[in-house]
Amino acid sequence: MKTAEDFAKEQKEISVSEFFEKNKHLLGFDNPTKSLLMAVKEAVDNSLDACEEAGILPELIVKIKNTKEDIFVVSVQDNGPGIVKEQIPRVFGKLLYGSKFHRLRQSRGQQGIGISSITLYSQLTTGEPTAVWSKVESHKKIHYTELHLNTVKNEPDIIKEEDLDKDILGEHGVKVEMILHGRYRRIVEDYLKQTSISNPFAKISYTAPDGTKKIYPRSINELPKAPKIMKPHPYGVEFGTLQRMLQKTNSKTLLSFLTNEFSSVGTQSARQICKIAKVDEKLKPAEIDRVIIEKIIKAMQTVKIQRPPLDCLSPIGANELEKSLKREYPDAEFVTSITREPDVYRGFPFLIEVGIVYGLQEEEKKNNNGDEDEKNSESVELIRFANRVPLLYQQSACGLTEAVKEVDWRRYNMGQKGGSLPSGPMKLVIHICSVWVPFVSESKEAVASYPEIIKEAKLAVQDAGRKLSSYLSGKHRAGEAKRRIQIFERYSGEVANSIGLLTKKDGKEIEKKLKDMIASRIHIKNIESSEHEEEIKKDKNDNIKKK
Amino acid sequence: MKTAEDFAKEQKEISVSEFFEKNKHLLGFDNPTKSLLMAVKEAVDNSLDACEEAGILPELIVKIKNTKEDIFVVSVQDNGPGIVKEQIPRVFGKLLYGSKFHRLRQSRGQQGIGISSITLYSQLTTGEPTAVWSKVESHKKIHYTELHLNTVKNEPDIIKEEDLDKDILGEHGVKVEMILHGRYRRIVEDYLKQTSISNPFAKISYTAPDGTKKIYPRSINELPKAPKIMKPHPYGVEFGTLQRMLQKTNSKTLLSFLTNEFSSVGTQSARQICKIAKVDEKLKPAEIDRVIIEKIIKAMQTVKIQRPPLDCLSPIGANELEKSLKREYPDAEFVTSITREPDVYRGFPFLIEVGIVYGLQEEEKKNNNGDEDEKNSESVELIRFANRVPLLYQQSACGLTEAVKEVDWRRYNMGQKGGSLPSGPMKLVIHICSVWVPFVSESKEAVASYPEIIKEAKLAVQDAGRKLSSYLSGKHRAGEAKRRIQIFERYSGEVANSIGLLTKKDGKEIEKKLKDMIASRIHIKNIESSEHEEEIKKDKNDNIKKK
Numbered sequence A, B: 001m002k003t004a005e006d007f008a009k010e011q012k013e014i015s016v017s018e019f020f021e022k023n024k025h026l027l028g029f030d031n032p033t034k035s036l037l038m039a040v041k042e043a044v045d046n047s048l049d050a051c052e053e054a055g056i057l058p059e060l061i062v063k064i065k066n067t068k069e070d071i072f073v074v075s076v077q078d079n080g081p082g083i084v085k086e087q088i089p090r091v092f093g094k095l096l097y098g099s100k101f102h103r104l105r106q107s108r109g110q111q112g113i114g115i116s117s118i119t120l121y122s123q124l125t126t127g128e129p130t131a132v133w134s135k136v137e138s139h140k141k142i143h144y145t146e147l148h149l150n151t152v153k154n155e156p157d158i159i160k161e162e163d164l165d166k167d168i169l170g171e172h173g174v175k176v177e178m179i180l181h182g183r184y185r186r187i188v189e190d191y192l193k194q195t196s197i198s199n200p201f202a203k204i205s206y207t208a209p210d211g212t213k214k215i216y217p218r219s220i221n222e223l224p225k226a227p228k229i230m231k232p233h234p235y236g237v238e239f240g241t242l243q244r245m246l247q248k249t250n251s252k253t254l255l256s257f258l259t260n261e262f263s264s265v266g267t268q269s270a271r272q273i274c275k276i277a278k279v280d281e282k283l284k285p286a287e288i289d290r291v292i293i294e295k296i297i298k299a300m301q302t303v304k305i306q307r308p309p310l311d312c313l314s315p316i317g318a319n320e321l322e323k324s325l326k327r328e329y330p331d332a333e334f335v336t337s338i339t340r341e342p343d344v345y346r347g348f349p350f351l352i353e354v355g356i357v358y359g360l361q362e363e364e365k366k367n368n369n370g371d372e373d374e375k376n377s378e379s380v381e382l383i384r385f386a387n388r389v390p391l392l393y394q395q396s397a398c399g400l401t402e403a404v405k406e407v408d409w410r411r412y413n414m415g416q417k418g419g420s421l422p423s424g425p426m427k428l429v430i431h432i433c434s435v436w437v438p439f440v441s442e443s444k445e446a447v448a449s450y451p452e453i454i455k456e457a458k459l460a461v462q463d464a465g466r467k468l469s470s471y472l473s474g475k476h477r478a479g480e481a482k483r484r485i486q487i488f489e490r491y492s493g494e495v496a497n498s499i500g501l502l503t504k505k506d507g508k509e510i511e512k513k514l515k516d517m518i519a520s521r522i523h524i525k526n527i528e529s530s531e532h533e534e535e536i537k538k539d540k541n542d543n544i545k546k547k
Helices: A004-010 A016-022 A032-054 A088-093 A114-125 A187-198 A239-248 A254-261 A267-277 A290-302 A318-328 A399-406 A451-503 A507-528 A531-546 B004-010 B016-022 B032-054 B088-093 B114-125 B187-198 B239-248 B254-261 B267-277 B290-302 B318-328 B399-406 B451-503 B507-528 B531-546
Strands: A059-068 A071-077 A130-135 A142-150 A155-164 A173-181 A203-207 A213-216 A334-339 A343-345 A348-358 A381-386 A389-391 A426-434 B059-068 B071-077 B130-135 B142-150 B155-164 B173-181 B203-207 B213-216 B334-339 B343-345 B348-358 B381-386 B389-391 B426-434
Touching: A004 B032, A016 A114, A032 A059, A032 A071, A032 A114, A032 A173, A032 A187, A032 B004, A088 A114, A088 A130, A088 A142, A088 A155, A114 A130, A114 A142, A114 A173, A114 B239, A187 A203, A187 A213, A187 A318, A187 A381, A187 A389, A239 A254, A239 A290, A239 B114, A254 A267, A267 A290, A318 A334, A318 A348, A318 A426, A334 A451, A343 A451, A348 A451, A381 A399, A399 A426, A399 A451, A426 A451, A451 A507, B016 B114, B032 B059, B032 B071, B032 B114, B032 B173, B032 B187, B088 B114, B088 B130, B088 B142, B088 B155, B114 B130, B114 B142, B114 B173, B187 B203, B187 B213, B187 B318, B187 B381, B187 B389, B239 B254, B239 B290, B254 B267, B267 B290, B318 B334, B318 B348, B318 B426, B334 B451, B343 B451, B348 B451, B381 B399, B399 B426, B399 B451, B426 B451, B451 B507
Parallel strands: A059 A203, A381 A426, B059 B203, B381 B426
Antiparallel strands: A059 A071, A071 A173, A130 A142, A130 A173, A142 A155, A203 A213, A334 A348, A343 A348, A348 A426, A381 A389, B059 B071, B071 B173, B130 B142, B130 B173, B142 B155, B203 B213, B334 B348, B343 B348, B348 B426, B381 B389
């Protein structure tokens, strides 16, 4: 029999890097195509985050070279603020390290895993280190670092480090180069194209493995308003979180703790929380025990507290999105987009935007989704974004997809087979932005199906659907009217002639009057039978009821 | 403009516990029902692993109490070897800690996350510590520990620790008690029932929140043969792994390294690897650089190396599974099961087993899957296991489900709508066991769709399908024959009488002869038109071709 002591000898710590190395599919490294895309994606997302946060209009240079067989060199260069040399090793060579995890503010990265996971994957598949060039404004030279990720310790191993005199980065910026196993597919370009749609203020130059160059230009020369950092909202707080906050706070009383450390809690709401919880508002935070914490949490859910501030969100904007889509799809028959008001799930503000591109040539309608599970040539193309980042895999596992499927598209003059995506010549763009997007896995490919998110996403899709429907009805009516006029016109000459013969009046004049009459009749008819407007009303009522 | 120095101030380490606390849905804590199940599951899985590894026939006591509203106390007690007191805090209060991650051996747990994630979730939702009673054979007293998980450090915080004189655990064993937010649903019983099917040597006593007691008895009084630990197989090794192995090895030459550290590599294969890689077999492992590593890896894939040893696997066994299923479903019309020979993916041995339970009463056919996405009242119930652990969620994301859907069930006399699960009064059990099951997420609910796994799973399902089909055809034939005999019998008296009158012979005798003739004809016909056997041949040929 194996004893407890035998077991004890075998038990040891597992580093988070060892864990993710063995489970690399959890980070999105399921196959070579996806792995190559991940490398581009994580570097580009980081660059855009850095530029935006520093207030710099992003200018990115992305290059992919195929050095041999299945080995690729990916390099991404930006004009961001640069990274100080002390931080470079850990930013690129340590999992779970970064500035975005511990704050509530909309950004592309949020876990501190992304870019260092590429270092992990590169060294696992090719043994090559990640190379980083960084230029910060305060330092004259470029700092060059070559590093590995020590998986046993989850710490960077610096291979080489030096100051360079070259001037390849201008005033400030970062260039990163990674060498990894991969497979090149069109999805990289899809990713860049979609990134350009959701970041119309970014300029991206791209060189593909075959040497082809492509530039994704700006359609806007201004950065969006920078999102602010928010404090936690009482509606989303859990026992353990509140307990930790109480331990760490500098506030002297429960009352000041509540007003200082939470968003949307003024003195009045704070007093009300204390009153409902039957807890003394002058209690010292450090003295608050488990029983009281539970009472406070219950009270927090009961008291009516204003929704969190919304300046922590940075949507693309309906106008900007429409402009982007028109630039990317100049041949589209109809383009529209909407931005909803923000809503809240578990105390986190979020917001949904939807864009519709209708009536593209068939050749444009290629399915550029990474996975094959939604392969249906008739379905519309769904383009999903989370905090401006395109989501290219796991479409069917995504809450946003679920919302689109739940909408009754026949109401908006689109085809739909029960419970699936609508069909027709349409691209549907859907964007969630939030201070904390709940993804279904670390590879950040699909949004978890929180009911609040699905509900808002449905309303957003319906808003845009009505605009589309309005266009399609107009098109339909115009077509109908034209067809009727053509029929009457075909016979009106003959009718007018006959009437002219019978009444001895001028046939031509009769014909003209007939035509005028027909035209006005059609117009009146259209106004009378405006079924469409009624439908809009019906839809709106539905939504109000649901709320 | 925000500078690089400003960014540097904000960058910091994220502990793995903070990460999983914020992303708790990744660990399976999406909703209260699932969270409660997770607590039972992780504790039971750990207990079964410990008992099996120590060579003890497991005897578990599971209790769930509902103390108020949505708060539950889950306790699981086993008769395993116990845990030495020094290890208790980290086993229950530190994520990524354990004995199973760094070795290749079939076990239920493999990540070192499970049970400590329950401590994390309990304290997050109720603030309550996890309580552990442990009795090891070498120590007279029970050791009691109450602990929290410090999420900032990912280390245990011990609240209370003492030796107790009580005799609640016998010679040895562990009892763990966790207090958490949850919701009680039937799925807990489904989990225990399925666990009992896949662990027929375990006895589990269960007390539900309403006080109902249930015992899941043993159907076998012997433990399965213990799986052995295996060394990595060359076919599954990656650059980074090989590099690390070369750094850590005590072997003096490349040749001895290859034969000592890998499974299935003898001197001959090792020499061949060196020869193909054009590398000196006497090279010191420490001196092997990146270029040589790459050559060795390429050569490893080229050389024909025996499959890994299979004694690291511990299947349920076809007989044992059948016995379990007959015990659980005594009313079933037909029960069968098969165990495939092991196969290998990425150097990891794995094996598939399938069981079929056919012809249950409709009332038994409740859908006991956790998620609703496969809700189709006509579909068969699919019961999935990985290393003897029931998988109760994410059915549609699971590679095992995919395999079942890919089989053409109409061949086996079962209904099936294109590409979906078969329909009919059947329960289909499918079990994968492996030294490393690739799950699609940390919550271990679905197996990743590796092509090798899907292929083997399909073959396994087809094997079992043929057995079912054979039964169903026999049943069909027997039914047909009976019907024909009934028809002839109905008229044979009259015919015999008439013939008797015409031929002046004894009507009774003629009737008897007629009946004998009919019976033998039916028999001959059945043998002649044995379409079924032909189909089996066809199937087998298909499989051989695929191989």
